[in-house]
Amino acid sequence: MKKIPYYPGCTLKTTGKNFEDSAIATAKVLGLKLLEIDRWNCCGTVTSLTQDDLIHHIASVRNFIRVQEMNERGEVDDYRLLTLCSMCYNTLKSVSNVMQERPDDLDKINNFMDREEDYKGGVTVVHLLELIREMGFDEIKSKVKKSLGKLKVSPYYGCTLLRPKEVALDDPEVPTIMEDLLNAIGVDVIDSPKKSMCCGSYQTVRNPKTVVRLGYEIIESARKRGAEALVTSCPLCAFNLDDRQKEIKLEHPDFERMPVFYFTQLTALAFGLKKDVNNFDLNFTDPRPLLKKKKI
Amino acid sequence: MRIGVYVCHCGGNISEVVDINKVVEAAKLEGDVVLVKDNSHLCSNDGQTLMLNDIKEYKLDKVVVSACSPQFQGLTFMRVMETAGLNPYVLEMANIREQCSWAHYNFPKEATDKAIDLTKIAISKVRLDTPLDSKKMPIGKRVLVVGAGIAGIQASLDLGDAGFKVYLVEKEPSIGGHMAQLSKTFPTEDCSACILSPKMSDVPANKNIELMTYSQVESITGYLGNYEVTVNKRPTYVDPVKCTACGDCVPVCPIDVPDEYNEGLSLRKAIYITSDIAVPHSYVLDTDHCLGLFPLACSKCRDACEADAINYDLYPEKVKFTVDTIIIATGFDIFDAKKKPMFGFGKFENVYNALEMERIIGCEAEGKKLAEVGKKIALIQCVGSRDEQINREYCSRVCCMYATKLAQLMKRSDPKKDISIFYTDMRTYGKGFEEYYKRAQKSGVKYIRGRVAEIEENPDTKKLKLKVEDTLSRSFIESEFDTVVLSVGLEPNKGTETIRDILRISKSSDGFLQEAHPKFRPVDTLIEGVFLAGTVQGPKDIPDAVAQASAAAARAIRLMNQGEYEAEPITAWVDEDICAGCGICVGICPYDAITSEEQSDGTRLAVVNEILCKGCGSCSGACPTGASQQKWFDITQLRAMLEAAL
Numbered sequence: 046m047k048k049i050p051y052y053p054g055c056t057l058k059t060t061g062k063n064f065e066d067s068a069i070a071t072a073k074v075l076g077l078k079l080l081e082i083d084r085w086n087c088c089g090t091v092t093s094l095t096q097d098d099l100i101h102h103i104a105s106v107r108n109f110i111r112v113q114e115m116n117e118r119g120e121v122d123d124y125r126l127l128t129l130c131s132m133c134y135n136t137l138k139s140v141s142n143v144m145q146e147r148p149d150d151l152d153k154i155n156n157f158m159d160r161e162e163d164y165k166g167g168v169t170v171v172h173l174l175e176l177i178r179e180m181g182f183d184e185i186k187s188k189v190k191k192s193l194g195k196l197k198v199s200p201y202y203g204c205t206l207l208r209p210k211e212v213a214l215d216d217p218e219v220p221t222i223m224e225d226l227l228n229a230i231g232v233d234v235i236d237s238p239k240k241s242m243c244c245g246s247y248q249t250v251r252n253p254k255t256v257v258r259l260g261y262e263i264i265e266s267a268r269k270r271g272a273e274a275l276v277t278s279c280p281l282c283a284f285n286l287d288d289r290q291k292e293i294k295l296e297h298p299d300f301e302r303m304p305v306f307y308f309t310q311l312t313a314l315a316f317g318l319k320k321d322v323n324n325f326d327l328n329f330t331d332p333r334p335l336l337k338k339k340k341i
Numbered sequence: 342m343r344i345g346v347y348v349c350h351c352g353g354n355i356s357e358v359v360d361i362n363k364v365v366e367a368a369k370l371e372g373d374v375v376l377v378k379d380n381s382h383l384c385s386n387d388g389q390t391l392m393l394n395d396i397k398e399y400k401l402d403k404v405v406v407s408a409c410s411p412q413f414q415g416l417t418f419m420r421v422m423e424t425a426g427l428n429p430y431v432l433e434m435a436n437i438r439e440q441c442s443w444a445h446y447n448f449p450k451e452a453t454d455k456a457i458d459l460t461k462i463a464i465s466k467v468r469l470d471t472p473l474d475s476k477k478m479p480i481g482k483r484v485l486v487v488g489a490g491i492a493g494i495q496a497s498l499d500l501g502d503a504g505f506k507v508y509l510v511e512k513e514p515s516i517g518g519h520m521a522q523l524s525k526t527f528p529t530e531d532c533s534a535c536i537l538s539p540k541m542s543d544v545p546a547n548k549n550i551e552l553m554t555y556s557q558v559e560s561i562t563g564y565l566g567n568y569e570v571t572v573n574k575r576p577t578y579v580d581p582v583k584c585t586a587c588g589d590c591v592p593v594c595p596i597d598v599p600d601e602y603n604e605g606l607s608l609r610k611a612i613y614i615t616s617d618i619a620v621p622h623s624y625v626l627d628t629d630h631c632l633g634l635f636p637l638a639c640s641k642c643r644d645a646c647e648a649d650a651i652n653y654d655l656y657p658e659k660v661k662f663t664v665d666t667i668i669i670a671t672g673f674d675i676f677d678a679k680k681k682p683m684f685g686f687g688k689f690e691n692v693y694n695a696l697e698m699e700r701i702i703g704c705e706a707e708g709k710k711l712a713e714v715g716k717k718i719a720l721i722q723c724v725g726s727r728d729e730q731i732n733r734e735y736c737s738r739v740c741c742m743y744a745t746k747l748a749q750l751m752k753r754s755d756p757k758k759d760i761s762i763f764y765t766d767m768r769t770y771g772k773g774f775e776e777y778y779k780r781a782q783k784s785g786v787k788y789i790r791g792r793v794a795e796i797e798e799n800p801d802t803k804k805l806k807l808k809v810e811d812t813l814s815r816s817f818i819e820s821e822f823d824t825v826v827l828s829v830g831l832e833p834n835k836g837t838e839t840i841r842d843i844l845r846i847s848k849s850s851d852g853f854l855q856e857a858h859p860k861f862r863p864v865d866t867l868i869e870g871v872f873l874a875g876t877v878q879g880p881k882d883i884p885d886a887v888a889q890a891s892a893a894a895a896r897a898i899r900l901m902n903q904g905e906y907e908a909e910p911i912t913a914w915v916d917e918d919i920c921a922g923c924g925i926c927v928g929i930c931p932y933d934a935i936t937s938e939e940q941s942d943g944t945r946l947a948v949v950n951e952i953l954c955k956g957c958g959s960c961s962g963a964c965p966t967g968a969s970q971q972k973w974f975d976i977t978q979l980r981a982m983l984e985a986a987l
Contacts, residue, residue, distance in 0.1 A: 216682075218682050219685050238797040269800060
């Protein structure tokens with residue numbers, strides 16, 4: 046089994062445990078062992094766009110040093126760092142690009158961190174979706190054991206997988222990577238024009254009303270086109286779109302709750318994996334009644 | 342040797358930066374220089390007379406002019422040399438304007454030093470210049486015009502009327518190009534087909550024009566005065582003489598194909614006539630879509646033809662002829678709006694491109710009707726223009742005005758129509774354009790400055806919600822429309838690439854073909870005797886395309902009318918004693934001007950065709966033995982120039 050360094054990030058160890066467990070199980074079916082990097086720290090959440098604000102990049106660089114060490118020790122077969130959370134993916138990949146393009150800044154950071162071994166550069170960041178695309182969607186199709194055909198799901202990309210275009214894992218205007226995956230596992234894919242509209246992100250802390258408004262728009266746009274559930278790859282999007290449905294319901298009394306899946310929960314279902322990897326208890330809106338209705 | 346040096350002020354263009362006196366003094370110190378003068382405008386009549394008199398009075402045998410680029414006034418001074426009885430190739434120019442005073446206007450001292458160096462280099466070269474003789478070559482009166490849109494038609498008619506033999510080649514079954522598809526023309530709102538069709542019918546009526554439709558240029562070899570052309574002519578399977586255009590063959594045809602002339606809004610059969618105004622006005626059997634001729638799968642059209650005009654037993658034909666000059670008028674394609682997916686073209690049923698809207702307005706009879714497009718209509722500008730994301734930086738020039746025209750025409754058909762144009766900047770540069778724009782505003786067309794971010798289709802009503810920032814009022818607009826028209830830009834025609842490959846014409850960064858000089862040779866190419874007309878050179882409207890076509894015709898006539906022309910004598914030559922016959926130069930020559938020829942003793946030798954050779958110097962640089970040299974730039978001269986520079 047191929048071993049790849051894996052960076053979980055904070056949410057996947059707490060409210061996003063359902064994402065992590067289902068992802069690890071999915072990867073295993075695909076012949077991938079996600080090897081959690083040791084002593085990982087915060088990714089830095091949100092890259093600093095200020096040119097000389099190097100202190101913000103240090104968090105990511107330290108994680109890259111861990112990948113470098115794992116490779117030096119021969120523990121893994123890949124110089125890439127795998128992430129699941131879209132926000133971590135965005136932050137780590139941005140920093141990886143910056144370090145690649147601005148060697149002088151890398152020197153500065155290395156000099157600053159005198160208790161770490163130097164980061165030599167070259168660690169790239171991949172999202173699990175990209176690895177799946179690399180394997181080929183036919184490979185995915187061959188692993189499907191259970192039909193999800195009757196489930197109508199609309200992919201929700203949010204912004205961090207697609208913007209800015211330097212870190213985008215797909216065409217920022219017409220992404221298809223999630224559609225391709227969902228088609229491969231036999232889900233009925235519903236396209237929604239709001240699939241890459243912002244969910245409100247960290248406004249959820251200061252300005253939850255905005256998040257409620259955006260969430261309502263995103264969910265209703267998908268529902269109008271026939272979707273019964275959303276699917277995402279971001280714990281923050283999941284929180285905003287799912288947990289905030291309580292507040293949406295307060296503003297729009299006839300609003301009906303819609304489950305939000307992580308894409309790995311659907312692959313785990315399709316691959317016929319044990320139910321507990323999906324931890325549906327952690328989904329804010331319980332998807333099990335819907336799955337039961339669809340006899341999945 | 343008696344060298345005269347002239348330093349030009351260029352009316353301040355040079356003298357305001359470069360210290361002319363210092364250049365003059367430096368030149369005086371050079372050996373063989375017997376006269377140094379400066380002048381405020383050397384290219385003026387006075388300046389030329391001064392040079393002329395000096396050459397005679399001081400018995401100058403070589404001249405250096407330190408002034409502008411030889412591209413600019415080289416010919417002027419060469420003519421002075423000839424008038425004075427000197428060979429024009431014992432003149433050298435040092436470019437102290439473009440390369441000194443203009444390039445280094447903030448550094449007068451350095452600019453002066455460089456001007457002195459360049460003048461010294463020119464003096465060192467002129468010492469070794471030897472007189473060169475131009476060859477006189479015969480030239481006839483035959484022209485190939487590629488592409489029969491409005492530009493090709495205009496150029497052909499001008500040439501035909503002037504008594505020149507024209508071969509007009511068009512790949513489509515009918516001539517007319519994109520102009521034949523347009524509803525009306527801006528800003529006068531003439532009916533496009535009505536003003537074009539008389540010109541189209543003039544083409545076959547002109548005895549000097551040989552029209553080849555449904556044909557494509559396959560190869561061109563040779564040079565000015567002797568271009569050998571091969572055209573591949575597709576059979577139409579319908580004899581244009583016998584065909585009465587009754588149309589009986591059409592209803593029996595079982596095949597339906599999207600009609601290109603109508604931008605796919607309606608269907609045509611495999612046997613069809615492109616339009617009511619088609620020239621030649623005859624039916625064509627499209628074998629790409631026909632059920633099949635070999636073996637014959639269906640013969641319904643032949644059975645229905647009373648005139649017995651249909652003959653299936655025909656094959657593509659290669660036509661060969663020789664011409665003296667060539668005019669390229671292969672036109673444009675519209676930008677494929679699918680490359681901007683946020684506008685949903687091809688995905689949302691009520692999103693059209695502007696050419697489709699031209700057809701909807703221009704052709705009420707077939708396909709979609711104007712009354713069916715709803716009341717609230719948005720036009721989106723700069724789709725495929727001025728957009729760095731898709732590598733199209735240029736402005737397509739016509740979209741502001743055609744959108745205004747479409748809006749006007751729609752508004753006139755139904756004054757209740759609510760029409761908005763979302764623009765980047767309104768560019769109303771042409772004659773009558775600004776007035777037309779003002780009139781559209783008065784008639785109630787709304788102009789909103791902002792680039793549309795995205796369009797969302799309502800799955801039930803199919804209405805389209807536009808999201809855009811109005812950058813003048815700084816407000817965010819979300820508004821629903823019945824129909825959206827994308828004002829697509831112009832891009833080089835795909836067919837242009839074929840002809841570009843054949844003739845090796847360079848293109849500019851926007852992909853359109855490159856003119857020889859943007860100001861003074863706007864319709865010439867760097868290939869002698871090859872000219873550009875219309876949108877093949879860059880986006881332009883109808884009057885500009887027509888003007889350029891007439892200009893190209895006039896430039897071609899200028900060459901051909903004299904019966905002979907002087908071939909440039911700066912070519913490569915091969916020192917036969919040194920040439921090892923390795924053939925490296927043969928492969929490297931971009932003009933196929935060198936051949937490797939076997940000698941009587943069995944060795945091989947590189948032979949230069951002086952007509953084809955453009956004097957680029959590639960072979961001289963590549964030659965391992967130094968046998969290949971370029972006249973006027975031989976190795977001793979280059980060495981002397983380098984020494985002077987260092």
